[in-house]
Each structure stands twice: as C-alpha cells, then as structure tokens.
Amino acid sequence: MSNSKFTAGVISEMEKNYIHRLASKGTRIDGRKFDEIRPLKITKGYVERAEGSALVELGNTKVLVGIKIEPGAPFPDTPNSGILATNAELAPLASPTFEPGPPGEEAVELARVVDRGIREGHAIDLEKLVIEEGENVWVVFVDIHVLDYDGNLFDASGYGALAALANAMVPASKHELGDDFKLPVQHYPVPVTFGKIGDWMVADPNLDEESIASARLTVTTNEEGHINAMQKGLSGTFTYEEVQKVINMSMDIGRKVREIILGDSDGKED
C-alpha cells in the first residue's frame, strides 16, 4: 500500500507545482539547500524516570524516545546476548491522519527501520548485557513516541533512539544485580533520508516535500563510513547513479548529525 496515511490530502496540485519549480531553481519551500537538513535540537533525559530518553525536534517534527531496560530470558538461539526490542507509536495527537489503534504498516516499518539501524550497526554491545548465560539477560526496549508530525520520521526517530541509548543507564541495582552501569554503546549508525522530487534528491524532506516525493531512500552509516542499513520507499524508482549520490550525501550529513547526537546537551526542555 502507498503511504496515503502519512500524506492524504496534505497538499494541493498548485503547491506541488510550486515545489517542483523551486527545485528546478535549486531551492526548497523553506529555503533550504538540497543537502541541508532542518534545524535539529536534541534534549537528552527529557523523561527522567526512563532509563534513557531524548526529545528530538527536527524542524517541526517532534519525537520522544524512551528506553526501558529490564531483565528477561534470552532467545534460545542467542543465549550469550542481550535483547533489543523497538516499538513505534504514531500517537494520534501528532497528526490528523494518525488514528488510535494497533500499529499500522507505517508504524511497523518505522520501528523496523530504526531497529535495523541500531542492530545491524551494532550500536549496543549486546554481549555485555548477559546476566546469566542462557538464563537471564538485559532487554533494552526502545519506544518511539511521535508527538508532532511534519515529515521524515525515520531520521528523527533514529536520532532520538541513538541519543536516548547514549544516555541510558542499566538499572542493575533496582534488581539487586550490582551497581547501575552505562549502557554499552559502541557505534553510532546515523540514518539520513532523501526524497526524490522530480529528478532532484532533497535531504530530510518535510511533510510537504514528502507528500509529493516519488521515492524515498534512507541510508544509515556509521562513524567508520560503513553502510549499515538502507531502506527505499514509495512507488518511484532510483537509478544506480542516484543511489550512489544519496549514499555519499548521507555519509556527509551523518557525520554532522553524529556530532550533535554526541553533544553534551542533557536536561529538560526549558
């Protein structure tokens, strides 16, 4: 199914033409360059009682990610590994098109793409989360809560997850399992998403751009310049060259975003 839940009725034919015309002149509806993301603000520790949390504001898109860490049984085929579980809620307060109820395919895709980025980029050293081999390990729940939807949830959620993980403590003492310790985060795989508008690739599309993009590509790269995950979306196509271009731009932007995520902002919104 197409992404109609995200964009239904958001934009008129006239606006659509206007955005295309701007693109042909090298600019965007909010004045950004093609490879420029919106202002990014990350507030770590927004929810003090969660084991880790971060509020991400990417332009007007607002996502809160909270981490809970609890002991649990390991999967039978990975007795020596902690568990990562990622969930996304498109809370209906975030958009008139989000409805209450169980997660739809958009929420499922969002959760899985964020999960793959963290998992395949080995962001967390899961082997350090074993309490007793084969019996008891730490389960890391990453819960993504979308609060205000103005496009590009993949990136906002991915940044929130990384920032929240980076700031999370394993609550060992609460369970009488020794001292609390910092969640072992070893890599920072950063997703960057591009929308294809006409023949142009624009970074971090906002809602208006997302509504008229023919295709979407998210590339997750880590601090070593390796690629950890990709996800193409929508019913348009990319050429080989376009994909290569997007990968390169994603790496560049990813580097800058990683610095912001690793920044020492820590505290509540004022």
Next chain:
Amino acid sequence: MSNSKFTAGVISEMEKNYIHRLASKGTRIDGRKFDEIRPLKITKGYVERAEGSALVELGNTKVLVGIKIEPGAPFPDTPNSGILATNAELAPLASPTFEPGPPGEEAVELARVVDRGIREGHAIDLEKLVIEEGENVWVVFVDIHVLDYDGNLFDASGYGALAALANAMVPASKHELGDDFKLPVQHYPVPVTFGKIGDWMVADPNLDEESIASARLTVTTNEEGHINAMQKGLSGTFTYEEVQKVINMSMDIGRKVREIILGDSDGKED
C-alpha cells in the same frame, strides 16, 4: 464518549418531558419515591457448580454473578495476598444495544467500578488466601453476566458480587490443598446509584430514567458508614450540596440493601 450504547433511541422527547413533569411533582414513572429502589430479589447459589453465585433481579434488570476460585501465582509486589479479578460481560441477549465482541468502555467501567467497591472496601480478606507466600495464592474471579438490561447495572452487579462472594467456598480439596473453606468475606461495601433528572436526584434509575439523566453518581459505603468508592458519570454536573445529599441517601439505602444481601435466601429460582 457518552453512554449512547446504553440508551440510544430508548426514549422519545414526549416521554422525557413526562418524566420531568412527574419529578417536579415528587414522583416517578413507576410510582417510586425519589429515594426508593426497585424490588430487589437475590437468589444465591443459582449456578451450583460455580464456587459461589447469585442471580440479582432489581426490577426488570437481571444480572448473574458467578465466582470461580483457582490457585495461581501472586503479583510480585503483593506476595502475601490473594488476587481479585473482576470481569463484566454485557451479553447481547440483555439488550438490543449490546453487541457481541470484546468488552466496550461501558463493560470495562462496570467491571472496574464493581472491582473497586470490593477491593477498596476490603470485602475479601485477601491475606487469608495465601497458599504459599510469594508462590501460590487463591485467585478469586468475579464474573458479571448481564442477562436483562433495564437500567442501573452498577448496583445490580455490585449486589450480585457481594452475595456471590458471601456464598462462595474455596475449593481447596479439589486441588489437594486441605479442606474447602468459606471465602473470608469481612466487609459489605454496598453501592447505591442516583441519577440526576432536572434538579432531582432519583435512586436506582431504571432504563427510561437513565436515558434522560444528565449525571449519575454511585456511592459505595460499608457497614461502618465509611465511604469506599464513588463514581460520577455522564456529562452533567453536580453541586457540592447535591453530592452530600446523594452520599447521605446512599448510606441509608445501603443499610437496607445490606440486610437483603446478608439474608438467608439460598437456592435456585423456582
């Protein structure tokens, strides 16, 4: 959401005016006084194979409550306490407006209000239901089955629950855990509900009255005159004085109802 499932299309504008006019003359559509409940008949032991049961007829409203008691694991934070679990089914045979399917918000509220009355009034001495501390306790299931709906399910269900609990045996021998024993019931918190019609408060509203009431208040009091639970409903409001008046009347009516519940009627409907 409003209580539309309960009352949709039940009453015409003309009947509504008629009921208001009667109220202004101090009487009600079925001739009762404002603080008079409908005839109440309680048949204990209606379902012999349940651990306890009671059929309540409150006017034409008919509710069957059954108790099942089974061993189970205690909640981690209350290792020294049995468990109370209350469920309500608005069976579709009881009303043209009840539909098959999982419990709606009306059934959930009903179950939770009855549950709170029993729980907060400490009707059952849950500490006497521990089999092995932290390992095994008795779980008391209170299942409310609405059979015929003519208004005021809160009270009919609450009376049925109390009567069924009062008549319940813990089936210890069946589980090879010693002799059966009477469920330890120590308090009798009795709910009484009033509907607000115009500026009048009427006890035990029937379906017609419920349909036109602007607000509803249930007050649960015990044999010591203490208040254990309150629940206001519907989109109308009460003044402070009205609430006080309802509480006082509920205590009075509750005393009489408690006698009927504790009465020795025990046997099947003939």
Next chain:
Amino acid sequence: MSNSKFTAGVISEMEKNYIHRLASKGTRIDGRKFDEIRPLKITKGYVERAEGSALVELGNTKVLVGIKIEPGAPFPDTPNSGILATNAELAPLASPTFEPGPPGEEAVELARVVDRGIREGHAIDLEKLVIEEGENVWVVFVDIHVLDYDGNLFDASGYGALAALANAMVPASKHELGDDFKLPVQHYPVPVTFGKIGDWMVADPNLDEESIASARLTVTTNEEGHINAMQKGLSGTFTYEEVQKVINMSMDIGRKVREIILGDSDGKED
C-alpha cells in the same frame, strides 16, 4: 450464518436450473456419476523441510498440508499423551471471496472437522508421543493451507492431513532426544462429503454444486468400516434414509481413497 463466504455470487439462476435438470437425468455438470469423486492426485513430501507434507489436487481444488512436530508440555488432564493441533488457513490467493485476516467461521469449522476425524479415528497413536510423562510430549501441528478453491475443502484437507501424517518423521535428533522415527499412524479415517441437490446426493461437490446444494454431509469412516465423525452443514435437511444412504456410499468411496492415500507416490510436483 450461512456459507455465503464460500459461494457468494458464484452461480446464476440459469446455471442452477441447469444443474438441477442434469441431476434429474442422473448426471452432473462435469459428467460425473453421483457417487464419483473428481480426479485425486496426492503429492507427498511437497515441502521437504516440514516434518511431513502433502499437496492434494481434487479436481481443481488444491490444498497443501504441512506437519510440524515439536516438543511441548502435555495438557494437565492427559499427561500420557502427545498433542494434536490442527489449523486451517483460507489463504486469499485461493478465492476472490477469501479475505486476509484471522480465521473466520468457515476456516474454524474446516480445522475442527479435520481435527475431529484424525482425533476420533485415533489416526495417530498419541500415547507413543510421550517424551517424559507429564512433562514433555511431542506436539503434532497439522497446518492446512488452501491454495485453490473449487469446492469440497473438507475432503481435500482431510486427505492431505492423512497423507502428510503418513509421511511424517518425528524430528527427535534435532532436539537431542534420540533417533528420528516415523510418526506412529495406526488408523486411516477418511472423510467423504456429499451435497444434496434437489433430492439427489452427489459425492465430492465442486464449487458450482456446493453453491446450490441445500445441505451437506461429511462422513468419516476407517479401514474397519467404523464411523468416526459426521458433520452436517447448510440450512437444508436430510431424511433418516438419506443419511443412511450417504453413510454407505461414503464407506465405499472411502475405501478407494484410502488406497490412494496409502499409495507410494512420494516426491515433488513436476
């Protein structure tokens, strides 16, 4: 509810009259005799990785049955017995009237009728599937996957289940519980279904016949000529004599089908 999901809009009034007229002349729309089933082809081992499997083609009806066998806890009341669990999926690829989603009442009835045939006919010697009494037994999952729907799913599914069971191995070595061994199948209870068209009983009704049948009767008999299960369906009725006639014909047809099921065809479709 009627069987509208299966047959909705399948057949016109004209076709209906035509089939009735044919029946009155002793024949059927595809030229078969009343007690003649469609060509039956069974391919055992179609899915090599399942513990057992069979693809059944009964005319144009196509059903794939797969068996998975895993260790699990026995039911408390049968500690000395393995477990049989049967499930049916009316996959939406099989018919324009099958919809994605949880099993509807047709799928539930299909699974339960196939399950009863196997269970009540004691096809599997479940007592030989105990690993450790009261602790661990083999659970036999029979999964029916309907691929192409041209009528009479009960029989096609039943034949597939028997053939797949007959060809299943218990994967003991995979779970370090000794050598693999053949699933102990001791009886072959074979279902045969008749549709009632006018006053005629036709064996193995195809979709067109099913759509106009007033009643349906499935009789499951074993190699000793005993009856193990019956299931009447649809809103028409049978006389006592009609039931007797159907039972007798079912036994006859069942004998022939049993030979095909026990045949040594084993391998993939070419």
Next chain:
Amino acid sequence: MGMKSDIKLIDDNGLRIDGRLPNQLRPIKMKVGVLQRADGSAYIEWGGNRIMAAVYGPREAYPKHVQEPDKAIVRARYSMAAFSVDERKRPGPDRRSIELGKVISEALESVIFVEKYPRTSIDVYIEVLQADAGTRVAGITVAALALADAGIPMRDLIVGCAAGKVDGVVVLDLNKEEDNYGEADVPMAILPRTKEIALLQMDGDMTYEELKAAMDMTFEATQSIHKMQIEALKRKYMEVE
C-alpha cells in the same frame, strides 16, 4: 470423547452412573418468556445444564453488507459464561463456540420462513450459564422456544437431543462423565413433525448398527421433548390470557 479412564460407566444392572436406563433422558424443565428486553426468550434446565436463549428480530441486518436481498439471515451465537464449567473459561468466543454457532444457525434456519423478512437478521443468543454435556442440543431446544416467543413464523418447533456410546452400550443423552469418558457422541436436531434432520454431528467410534440404534433412540426422545416444549409454551400463553 474417549479419554482413558478406569471409571465404570454402566453398572452390572445395566444402569448408568446417574442411575438412568440406557434410553432415559435426564430431567428437563423449560420456561418461556424469562427476559423483558428480548423480543423472545426462554430458559431450560436439562440435567445440570442451565441455558438461557434470547431472540432479537427480525430487525434490519447490520452491518449492511451482510444483508441478503431475498431473505433474513439467521445468526445464532453460542456462548458459555466464564463460571459455567469446572475450570474458569476465558470470556470471548473460542473455536468450539464459533463452530457451534455456525451449525446451530444452519439448523435453526431450516425451520424459519426466512424469505418473509428480506434484508433483516434474526439474532439468537444462547447463553450457557452452567454446562453439563449436551449444551448444543439443549441450546437448540430452548432457542426454538425463544423463537416461538418472539413470534417468528416457523414450519416446525425444532428439537435437539444426543445419543452416544459408553462402555460399549448405546445410550441416550450423555451426561458430563459419559461425554468425557465414553466412546461416541451423536448430537442431532430433528423437525418433530416431518422427522427431518437439521443438525447431525458425530464423533467417536461406532459401527453402522450402533449409529442407527443411537439415531433411533434420539428420534424417539425428541418426540417427548417436543411435548415439553408445547407445554412450556402453553404455560406462558395461558398465563397471558
């Protein structure tokens, strides 16, 4: 059917564990018109079974896409109260309830003049308050009364009853122990006037002769159950007059 057990279900005098003869029914009591809101209702006690049935309709079928242009749809819902059985049953329909709802719907439809009420539904709710084997046939029997009480035109007053086999003996109307440890169960629903069979299921292990004996027994029993139905209806409508 067929759980292994050492229980002797038929004693040396040929009597059953509840003292009945092989062809003897359990005690049955029926009452018509037991609920106010429903368009029709009835209650039955049959052995340890306590079952209530209510009928709503004919009423506009909802949701609209289930409507049939030329007839009423008959929707029976069979459900068991959580406390109706030994071990508490989780509320909500399980697979058994779904199947029983389907076959009971089909059986009831066979007697209702559905073509009189196009685009409507006739909803039959069967609530098992206490279960003691044979609930589906008792449910059909009491549903027939509720349909009559609702004034639904029918070509016959349908009756349900079961027979089966325990300890090798063909017996009528199995109770819970016989159902659990017996060898076969044959629930049926009969149109008493024409003797048509509207519901027929069977599970277990029976020879052809045993099955015929069981069916014969049931046919005979349904005639006397039918008389009780008529009496119950008379009691209701005599009180009214």
Next chain:
Amino acid sequence: MGMKSDIKLIDDNGLRIDGRLPNQLRPIKMKVGVLQRADGSAYIEWGGNRIMAAVYGPREAYPKHVQEPDKAIVRARYSMAAFSVDERKRPGPDRRSIELGKVISEALESVIFVEKYPRTSIDVYIEVLQADAGTRVAGITVAALALADAGIPMRDLIVGCAAGKVDGVVVLDLNKEEDNYGEADVPMAILPRTKEIALLQMDGDMTYEELKAAMDMTFEATQSIHKMQIEALKRKYMEVE
C-alpha cells in the same frame, strides 16, 4: 490504594515525604501551543507528571454511525507512553486507560458547547509521557488548555485536582508513594466559575467528614490552578500579539 507498607508518609512535624504541607500542591508548570499539527495543544508538568494534550476538531465524526445529529461528540483518549512508568507498560489501551478516557470525555463534554457543532467530533488526546500520580486530573487540566488553544467555545475552563488520605491525614494532591500506600484518593474536576463538579471518583476508606475535608481542599486548590491556566494562556497569546 492501601498496599501494606512500613513507610511513614507523614513525619512528626506533619510534613509529607516530599516536604509539603497537607494542603500544598506540587510544583506545576503549563505551556500552551506546543505542537504544530494539532488544532490546539498544551503541556503540563505537575510534580513528576509530564503530560501533553492535543485537540483535533470540531471535524466530521468518523465512522459516520457515531455522529450525533444535534451535537458534537467529545472523545478523550488517555494513554500512557511505554516508558512513562517504572516497569515498562505494554503499548495499547488497558482497562484503566479505557475507563479514564470515558470519565474524562464526560467531564470535558460538560463545559463544551457541543450543540454548536452537530455531526462532528472533538478529539482530545492526552499523552502521559511520565507518570507520578494524579495523571487524570493533570490530564483534564492540560486538556482544558488545549481546547482553549483550539478555539473550542466553552462555558468554563475546567480544572482537575485530587485530594486523599494518608497516614490518617487528609492531604491535597497525592504523589506516587502517597497514592500507592495511602488510604484514599478523591480525584475531581471542577468548573471554577460555578463550582460545579464534572468529575468525581473516590476509592479507599474515608469517613463522611474526611471526604468533605478532602473536597473542600480540592475546591480551594482548583482556584489557584485555574489562575495558572489563565497565565499560561496569556503567555501564549501575548507572544502572538
């Protein structure tokens, strides 16, 4: 309410475990207009509670069969983020959330001029991001601001607050420990102008006099909370001008 514990909730000086006097509120901060997409929104910090509310509507009610011909329907949805509580909460509504959504909807409807917008819905989403007891009354308080921000005409700016009993003392605005180990909780919602009661629940054990004392305390507190609401709205709309 009423879990057994050895925790002393009121110290020898009559102070509570967080140092408050019996009739003292926890710190409260409010902000109006915190979300872009919603028609109205607001945020509240109340003790350790962090709650966001958004309003959509009046908009055509969907599905159509819930529409009322003569008024708007008010649908409040109360939900808690998985990470808002000590032990992770499974996403999706539980029975508590369903009940709270219902009573909050009824309370909010009491102040909205619903008859102005027939066939529409006014959807209020209350998201508890961090929970610290009293979420339902804080949720109503912040929802009132979101409704005002959405320009929904109301006859009053509704305020929620709770009182209760801990260690035998009637206290205002219970925190988490007091809620867990105290003896009673009385959440209320008040129309500050007319002093009407739009939400009233209670659980625990209280005498009539204690209950009146608790209600009096709440009435007084709602007046000061109401002032904070007005301030929060002014801050938003002064910035705008």
Next chain:
Amino acid sequence: MGMKSDIKLIDDNGLRIDGRLPNQLRPIKMKVGVLQRADGSAYIEWGGNRIMAAVYGPREAYPKHVQEPDKAIVRARYSMAAFSVDERKRPGPDRRSIELGKVISEALESVIFVEKYPRTSIDVYIEVLQADAGTRVAGITVAALALADAGIPMRDLIVGCAAGKVDGVVVLDLNKEEDNYGEADVPMAILPRTKEIALLQMDGDMTYEELKAAMDMTFEATQSIHKMQIEALKRKYMEVE
C-alpha cells in the same frame, strides 16, 4: 545478519557451502498459471524456496474509503505458511510480513499502469510455502509473472534478486546459512529494461565499494532471471495456443 558462528561459509577454493561461486545463482524454476480461481498466478522454486503468487484485480477496491479517484491501489500481501520454516511459525501476519508487504507493494506499483484503473485494487498474494532466504526477492519475481498472467498492463517485468557479504566476500543470492551467519544482505528489485531500482534494502556492514560490487552483481543476475521469466511466460502461452 551477523549471528556469531564458527561456520566457515567460504572454503579455501573460494566456493560457498553449497558449492556455488560468489556470483552464481541458486537453481531457479518458474511456472505460470498454476491456479484456477486467481486472475493470474505463478509458482517459483528458487534454491529451497517454494513460493506461489496469485493476483486478483483490477477489481473494485474494498472497503470503499481506500479507493483512489485517479488510480488503482496495489496491495501485496506477503505471508509464510506455518510449516515453511524450521520452527513452526504462528499463522497470521507478524511485523516482518507487514513491512515486506509494504515495500513489495511499492515496488510492484512502480511498474503497473495504475492510472488506467481508478477506484480499483490490484491484490497480489505471495505465499511462501517453504523458505530458504531471499523470499522477498523471489516473491517479487514470481509476483511479476502472476501480474503478467492476469493481463495487468506493466511498463516492465520486474525482477528481484539479492547480493550480500559472507566471510568478507561479496556474493550473489544468499542461502539460509549465509543469511543467518553472513555480514550483509542487499535485496533489490530492478526494472530490467531501464535498470531502474524499485526496491532497495540493506542491512549489515559494508564499505561503499563492497556495496557497489554487490549492486553490480545483482544488476547482472537480474538480466538472466528476467530471461527465465520470459521463458516461463512463453511456456504458458505456447501451451495455450
């Protein structure tokens, strides 16, 4: 991807555990028109994968609110039989199936002339009967045949194929062990005529150069898979003539 293991996936001769060269496909067999009821259907065996696809449509989209006024909607449903994998899978869609259904729908829509059939749906059902890694790309490949068999106008016959990295070597078309214990997987769907990329996912760890090598390998392989598609269609339609 990336479960720890001691399994050596590439031997000293550079061959893979199933004896293939790095750029070698597993054996593939395709058949068009395998089902009677569907408007179009096809079957593929690809290594140990056994997958059936059926197409229904264009038909009126249901429920109505999903209809698009100016085009058909393409709804692919990916599902795995309970017995298709080593440990029995619970029936019904899991999160993985839901995501795959979404990305496959989008990929298929890229080749279908959806604007020709407003207000309709084109439903594609992909049933994995046995799974052996690469099911999504095999599923797209067989779905293309089913769409062609249904006569749906398309601008190209889309082809799926994956490449990846195992033991540090870039390889084509991972099998189950390589998928479980390898380092990266890059499933793609290509329009063979224009070489456009309609599906692209990746997970694992790859350098930019490795990723390019994997994509190159896939591009080349899709050309030969495309020829097999054409052959399969010819076989069907030659038999017909």
